[in-house]
Amino acid sequence: MTTVTRRPEAATLPAPARPPRKRGRGLLTIALFVLPALVLFLLLVVAPILVAIYASGFKWNGFGGLPTDFIGFDNFTRLFRSEIFTTDLWHLAVLVGLCVLVQLPLALGIAMLLNQRIRGRSLYRLIFFAPYVLSEVITAVLFSLILSPTSGLANEIIGIVGLESEWLSDPGTVLLSLFLVLTWKYFGFHMMIYLAGRQNIPEELIEAAKIDGAAGWKVFRHVTLPLLGPTIRISVFLSVIYTIQLFDLVWILTEGGPAHASETLAVTMFDVGFDRAQVGYASAISVVMFGLSLIFALGYQRFVMRRDLEGATTAMGDRR
Amino acid sequence: MRRTLALIAATVLVAGCGGGQSAAPETDTSGGAPQKVTLEWWHLSTADPLKTVYETRAKEFQAKYPHVTIKMTVLENEAYKSKVTTLTQSGKAPDLFATWGGGVLQQQIDAGLVKDVSADVAPVLDTFTKASLTAYQFDGKTYALPVDIGMVGFWYNKKLFEQAGITEPPTTWSAYLDAVTKLKTAGITPIALAGKEKWPGHYYWAYLAMRIAGLPALQQAGVDHDFTKPEFVQAGQRLKALVDLQPFQKGFLGASYSTPDGQAATVSNGKAAMELMGQWAPNVQNDNGKGLGDDLGFFPFPAVEGGKGTITEAFGGGGGMAVGADAPAEAIELLKFLTETGNHTKAVEKNAVLPVLKGEESAVKDPNLKVVADSLANATGFQLYLDQAYPPAVGAEVNDSVAELFAGAKTPEQVAADITEVAKSE
Numbered sequence: 001m002t003t004v005t006r007r008p009e010a011a012t013l014p015a016p017a018r019p020p021r022k023r024g025r026g027l028l029t030i031a032l033f034v035l036p037a038l039v040l041f042l043l044l045v046v047a048p049i050l051v052a053i054y055a056s057g058f059k060w061n062g063f064g065g066l067p068t069d070f071i072g073f074d075n076f077t078r079l080f081r082s083e084i085f086t087t088d089l090w091h092l093a094v095l096v097g098l099c100v101l102v103q104l105p106l107a108l109g110i111a112m113l114l115n116q117r118i119r120g121r122s123l124y125r126l127i128f129f130a131p132y133v134l135s136e137v138i139t140a141v142l143f144s145l146i147l148s149p150t151s152g153l154a155n156e157i158i159g160i161v162g163l164e165s166e167w168l169s170d171p172g173t174v175l176l177s178l179f180l181v182l183t184w185k186y187f188g189f190h191m192m193i194y195l196a197g198r199q200n201i202p203e204e205l206i207e208a209a210k211i212d213g214a215a216g217w218k219v220f221r222h223v224t225l226p227l228l229g230p231t232i233r234i235s236v237f238l239s240v241i242y243t244i245q246l247f248d249l250v251w252i253l254t255e256g257g258p259a260h261a262s263e264t265l266a267v268t269m270f271d272v273g274f275d276r277a278q279v280g281y282a283s284a285i286s287v288v289m290f291g292l293s294l295i296f297a298l299g300y301q302r303f304v305m306r307r308d309l310e311g312a313t314t315a316m317g318d319r320r
Numbered sequence: 321m322r323r324t325l326a327l328i329a330a331t332v333l334v335a336g337c338g339g340g341q342s343a344a345p346e347t348d349t350s351g352g353a354p355q356k357v358t359l360e361w362w363h364l365s366t367a368d369p370l371k372t373v374y375e376t377r378a379k380e381f382q383a384k385y386p387h388v389t390i391k392m393t394v395l396e397n398e399a400y401k402s403k404v405t406t407l408t409q410s411g412k413a414p415d416l417f418a419t420w421g422g423g424v425l426q427q428q429i430d431a432g433l434v435k436d437v438s439a440d441v442a443p444v445l446d447t448f449t450k451a452s453l454t455a456y457q458f459d460g461k462t463y464a465l466p467v468d469i470g471m472v473g474f475w476y477n478k479k480l481f482e483q484a485g486i487t488e489p490p491t492t493w494s495a496y497l498d499a500v501t502k503l504k505t506a507g508i509t510p511i512a513l514a515g516k517e518k519w520p521g522h523y524y525w526a527y528l529a530m531r532i533a534g535l536p537a538l539q540q541a542g543v544d545h546d547f548t549k550p551e552f553v554q555a556g557q558r559l560k561a562l563v564d565l566q567p568f569q570k571g572f573l574g575a576s577y578s579t580p581d582g583q584a585a586t587v588s589n590g591k592a593a594m595e596l597m598g599q600w601a602p603n604v605q606n607d608n609g610k611g612l613g614d615d616l617g618f619f620p621f622p623a624v625e626g627g628k629g630t631i632t633e634a635f636g637g638g639g640g641m642a643v644g645a646d647a648p649a650e651a652i653e654l655l656k657f658l659t660e661t662g663n664h665t666k667a668v669e670k671n672a673v674l675p676v677l678k679g680e681e682s683a684v685k686d687p688n689l690k691v692v693a694d695s696l697a698n699a700t701g702f703q704l705y706l707d708q709a710y711p712p713a714v715g716a717e718v719n720d721s722v723a724e725l726f727a728g729a730k731t732p733e734q735v736a737a738d739i740t741e742v743a744k745s746e
Contacts, residue, residue, distance in 0.1 A: 149571025169574030
């Protein structure tokens with residue numbers, strides 16, 4: 001997924017004649033090399049998905065052998081009718097919106113700044129990237145101390161200008177506080193991607209634009225930004241997929257509370273499966289999450305990243 | 321996909337590892353040195369003195385039976401519940417593990433994960449008080465032995481009550497609301513509550529339901545799966561009236577129980593006047609804050625005027641230890657070792673647990689725990705924590721709905737209706 005190079009023009013030329021090869025032996029070699037990975041993939045990825053789809057049709061507390069009490073699509077109808085599911089989707093939409101409109105532009109801005117020749121550039125890069133290296137659990141514990149409404153650092157800081165907030169304890173601010181933590185943790189990662197993307201842009205193009213009389217913003221708007229397109233599309237993609245599956249941070253910071261105000265699909269799934277022992281229903285939630293991710297991934301690759309991924313599976317039909 | 325698959329991966333484990341117990345070969349009884357045995361012991365006593373008591377017992381047991389190695393897994397409440405659920409759903413259980421009895425234990429028994437120890441403990445069963453055993457006995461069979469039994473009540477700061485001009489701990493609900501108002505007027509936060517963890521909040525609703533509807537009605541509601549009687553709605557309304565007084569510490573909806581700024585620490589550091597908590601409250605307070613020492617007092621949950629329940633009916637539970645279905649015989653020995661008269665009394669003397677054996681009452685040294693033990697001994701009725709008494713889904717719904725009532729997101733009527741809906745579907 002990291003190779004986002006454009007298809008070279010040469011690819012439309014007739015392929016050079018290959019030396020004849022014994023077809024059978026080639027297949028055997030391929031099978032031999034692919035087999036271990038394939039077995040692992042089937043066992044650890046495909047099989048669990050199938051089991052979850054199977055289990056989602058049952059009322060099952062998860063104990064003992066395979067489920068027996070088949071209830072058809074009841075788990076799904078129950079899910080689609082549940083208010084918690086609707087709020088989960090709303091939270092997903094809000095977080096994705098904030099990520100794309102706030103977090104990623106912020107990362108892009110900082111990446112552009114750090115691409116300038118400024119003193120201590122690599123130190124800044126290191127500092128901004130550091131939060132991404134921390135595990136989510138550590139980040140969450142850290143921020144539950146910082147955002148404590150009674151003794152937290154955050155209230156001390158905004159207290160200077162006479163403000164205070166209950167952060168994670170107030171249903172009205174919890175989602176924004178969560179986004180704050182997400183941004184702190186992940187903007188460095190996106191900044192790094194953008195920096196790498198920016199450095200792939202040949203300096204000649206920028207120079208040429210400058211010679212033609214374009215200044216700062218115009219160079220960025222008409223040269224840098226379009227050429228960063230593939231990088232930005234990938235970072236939006238990663239951001240959305242991550243948000244669909246968001247769990248660790250939320251679970252430790254809020255457990256989805258107060259009153260479900262910060263609950264995500266994965267938190268609901270965990271609560272239903274492990275606290276309430278309704279594994280059939282939880283499987284239905286996981287199937288819906290899987291479906292959401294799959295539809296988004298395929299749709300996004302097909303329509304948004306089409307040019308970046310030409311030749312990949314999703315664009316198979318377009319091959320000329 | 322990692323998270324999407326977390327659950328289904330666990331499901332696959334059911335199919336994959338349903339069979340054998342990890343590494344616990346049967347003891348060789350045909351003579352010679354017994355084979356080495358590793359015992360998995362899971363409990364949730366993360367706070368001293370009980371934590372150290374258990375470590376000491378484990379060492380003593382290993383000294384007595386050199387072929388036994390005890391591997392302890394100690395987790396706090398919420399994490400413990402999740403981890404046990406995850407393991408039991410994969411078809412296994414630890415060799416010895418902490419349980420509260422009730423509907424959760426019942427579900428594990430139904431899944432064939434818990435050993436029926438009736439025959440093994442028959443000789444010692446008579447040493448236990450009857451009340452302490454009930455949560456672990458089903459159809460006349462015993463599935464666990466109690467190590468602790470207690471009740472939930474208000475733990476309060478005598479000094480702060482005095483400052484607010486409250487001379488006597490309240491015995492009626494209206495006097496209680498008065499006390500809350502007086503504390504507020506005196507600029508003192510009346511109550512600390514861990515809103516994030518939900519289970520401490522459910523104590524309020526459960527006690528009010530007991531006091532208003534009466535204990536038999538609450539127990540009947542569990543059997544009938546019907547919590548819509550007007551008395552249960554009233555319990556919610558009384559609770560809402562308390563919440564409307566805004567008696568809790570700042571940010572209580574996001575507060576945990578045993579963290580540096582949690583419920584226990586808030587009381588322990590004198591920043592709130594009381595908390596509704598079980599017999600372990602003093603130990604957790606000391607563990608998370610300065611501790612109140614002699615300023616700490618205990619009073620039972622007040623009676624509600626016109627209600628069918630009385631102030632002498634207790635709500636709470638203790639802790640027991642259950643033995644996994646595939647556990648080696650040594651696990652039962654360890655269970656008996658923990659609860660035998662000498663050893664258990666030592667734990668009582670350290671204020672770690674309350675008496676579960678007959679005649680242990682005199683070993684209780686702490687004056688507050690003495691009040692708890694006496695209230696319990698004289699209790700006219702007893703109700704186990706609702707989130708343990710009922711099947712997991714119903715218990716979790718009680719906790720969840722009541723938490724939403726605290727947050728103002730659900731009405732008392734909705735709480736009663738939602739608990740009923742889940743109870744009916746189980």
